[in-house]
Amino acid sequence: MTDTALSQIRATGLPFMKMHGLGNDFVVIDTRGPLAGLAIPPALALAIADRRKGIGFDQLALIAEDDQADAHLTFLNADGSGSATCGNATRCIAAHLLAERGTDRLRLRTERGLLAAERGGAGITRVNMGAPILDWAQIPLAEPVDVDALPIPGAPLATSMGNPHCTFFVDDVAAVDLDRFGPAHEHHPLFPQRTNVQVAQITGPDRIRMRVWERGAGVTLASGSSSCATAVAAARRGLTGRRVTLDLDGGTLVVDWRDDGVWMEGPTAHVCDGVITPAFIAEALG
Incomplete structure (x- = not known):
């Protein structure tokens, strides 16, 4: 200053x-x-x-x-x-x-x-x-692992959108106690810089219900970078196409993973x- x-x-x-x-x-x-x-x-x-x-x-x-x-x-x-x-x-x-x-x-x-x-x-x-970062060292992770199925119960995916994300696909996001689940994974030793944590549920063709625990902030009603990371993770796993609608606790965002980067739009x-x-x-x- x-x-x-x-x-x-x-x-x-x-x-x-x-x-x-x-x-x-x-x-x-x-x-x-x-x-x-x-x-x-x-x-x-x-x-x-x-x-x-x-x-x-x-x-x-x-x-x-x-x-x-x-x-x-x-x-x-x-x-x-x-x-x-x-x-x-x-x-x-x-x-x-x-x-x-x-x-x-x-x-x-x-x-x-x-x-x-x-x-x-x-x-x-x-x-x-911008383009998602999928290289383990750049996310960053503590060791070389499969970023599409991390060696963590639930086999989450790791993605960086400039900050690290760990995305779990679950049957029911409402059943997850995010106040306990979030910090337990934010500080997982596989993420040396901590991580944002998303739990996501496929609710329809190219539609996802998502809740988020943000690194350094806790449970939030929405997260733009988390929405981008979750959309990219869903497409990588073959659960959706590359343009998806995400319903968060605070409202709805649309994410479109294009050749020139991951576009996000909303109010x-x-x-x-x-x-x-x-x-x-x-x-x-x-």
């Missing part, structure tokens, strides 16, 4: 936007302009993430300038850890920037790389999350704008 940006938010507070995609909720901070160079220390992220004493979020996202893209996005999880990608936050921010610029398409840079985003019509925003919501007070920041940072 630059001294100038730190001094400014200590003096005047920190403007933010609250957004969500299917209930997967975000605090979004625009660090273009006067707040250029601002980074959010884990202690401040944890304080903002507190749903009783702060604002609450599944992920925190920062928008910054980028010389070769329309914006650069970085993400933090609710536990203060970093995340290379966040599909629903990317869609929410894309919707905001598309409206701001009055355009139909843009490119966003994340740690995942350059991602294309576009209007989908009728309140829908579409993002290309977004910009809930409110606000300012985190200097007193709150001072207490969080000490």
Whole structure:
């Protein structure tokens, strides 16, 4: 964090936007302009993430300038850890920037790389999350194993969409105690960087019911990257085609695994704008 940006938010507070995609909720901070160079220390992220004493979020996202893209996005999880990608936050921010610029398409840079985003019509925003990563070392896994049937009870599939995912196909997602099942697999030794955990049920031709435990956030109502990973896993296993509809706890997304990457589309919501007070920041940072 630059001294100038730190001094400014200590003096005047920190403007933010609250957004969500299917209930997967975000605090979004625009660090273009006067707040250029601002980074959010884990202690401040944890304080903002507190749903009783702060604002609450599944992920925190920062928008910054980028010389070769329309914006650069970085993400933090609710536990203060970093995340290379966040599909629903990317869609929410894309919707905001598309409206701001009055355009139909843009490119966003994340740690995942350059991602294309576009209007989908009728309140829908579409993002290309890039090609799935299926090499065990790049996911990453702790050792070379079959990523299409991991040596874990249930034979889940491993996929990276910039962050690691472990997808289980089950007969009934409602029967899974995700509060126990999720953390047990998030911290499985096969995943040295932890993993997102999905339980998925095929409910019809090219339709999936999915629930998710997110690394660093816990049970969430939806997850964009998890939806992409689950769609890719279902196609790899021959359970669906490459374009599927996913019904999550918070709503419905459509994922289309194309030659140019995995496209995800769905609705977004910009809930409110606000300012985190200097007193709150001072207490969080000490």
